[in-house]
Amino acid sequence: MFNVQSIRDEFPILSTLMNDKPLIYLDNAATSQKPLSVIQAVEDFYKTSNSNIHRGVFRLSEQATLQYEATRGLFAEFISAEKETEIVFVKGVTEAINLVSYGFAQSILKEGDEVLISEMEHHANIVPWQIACEQTGAVLKVIPVLDDGSLDLLAFESLLSEKTKLLSIVHISNSLGTINPIKSMIDKAHSIGVPVLVDGAQSAPHMEVDVRDLDCDFYVFSGHKLFAPTGVGVLYGKEKWLEKLPPYQSGGDMIEKVDFGGTTFKGIPGKFEAGTPNISGVIGLSKAIQYLQKLDRKEAMAHEDALLKQATEGLNEIDGLRLIGTAEAKASIVSFVFDAIHAHDVGTFLDAGGIAIRTGHHCTMPLLKRFNVPATARASFAFYNNLNDVDCLVESLKKMKSFFYE
Amino acid sequence: MNETDLQDLYQSVLVQHSKSPLHYGKLDSHTHYSEGYNALCGDAISIYLSVKQGKIEKVSFESASCAICKASASILLEAIKETNEETFFSMQDEFSKILDGEVSDQMGASSQEILAFQGIKQFPSRKNCALLPWETLHKALNSNIKD
């Protein structure tokens, strides 16, 4: 049996009070909480191992370098990458996509080429491509979203063509919870030679990911949504693609030799890692991944599915509440609106009861425009949430209705 | 923060204004116009004014926004209708003091309804919701379409 209580005990913040009530944290899609092992690893690093990496000849620096580099193999194993040189450390998904879009703008995209994304992308997977297209004369094409919040797969097939130079697609929508059928989309794209980037910001925390089975060309995720510190994330890229793309930033650490006559860069992944990296963040992320490896992830996912089911049923019982995103394949994220109460007022009311949800456009403005709503309220669950959290959410929403209507 | 604070925030005047706002809709002819956005929560508001010889003769707004923002717009427009820019600026000063909790009932604000916003000081993240109509109206006064 999946023991939620013993898991909750490992996340110190879950036993704090918020507005004098026990905190009910339902904003996991924005960022996750951290287990004690991660918090302690970061603290220990600063207490006992702190020094810069790839530089000092002294023992402390060697140890830090070893500790840092040892994580690359772990991350490769975590997503079943073939080689650890295919793992690039970045700040997070935003930086990872910027790195790839910069490289595509520099050395791949030409006028008339196309980049294919979808209407449900996070701004992090829209704006970098808009800029890359502006710089190169390429055209951004957008797969529409159907009323239930799933992708229009027929439109996808007709938008995909020889002009497409990249399909960049979110695995799980942070606003709707929709799980996209990326494996079959990748197959279709590859059948005409189109590479695929998968935005795994929401999928890495929810499910086991095997990049070799998916056969995606790039997979990106952020540590802070994966129970690790902020400011660290991973870009996985197939070796042939990382070889092809130019460095994104330059300076120290990414070079082999600097000379005013010309500079040579490190090979992959070093050529993408300019400057002193987030060393403690990488170490924190490695602890988070070790934590997840000890968890039965299939059970964790089943538990999240049970939370989703209970939340969906509970919310559907509330008059005047409309769910946005009702696709068949969904992760534990529920977005909703009320006829007569704005999402922001919903958020404030719940907060007074210690319940933290997100309200607004969730960095997906085009998607909300598609659904004709200015904002939604969104509750997103992690495996450490329990059924009581769901019940409190539903009960508070019922109370809120009488607060505003009576 | 608790239920009482919530009641302070959503005083019945505010809830009333947000449910049936005054001056809601477009003006057929306006001399001043502006739009305002709160990127954090997705609130959007448009303000229309008809200003003749320094006098704000007609006012209206449209918005897709939360209760606080809507009530603020409704109360603001009712208060500045048939006044002038100077009145607006002095009320704007007063309003920011109210939001910071620096004005009490005894100080006699120009509009009793504006005092209903005192409850916001417990909710710092909601201050921008109340301010958005004021900032947008300020921008509208500077827009000067055909005055």
Ligand SMILES: Cc1ncc(COP(=O)(O)O)c(C=O)c1O
């Ligand atoms: C689907 C998706 N993509 C991209 C991002 C951006 O991630 P980060 O802010 O960690 O770079 C997020 C985070 O909100 C997300 O949910």
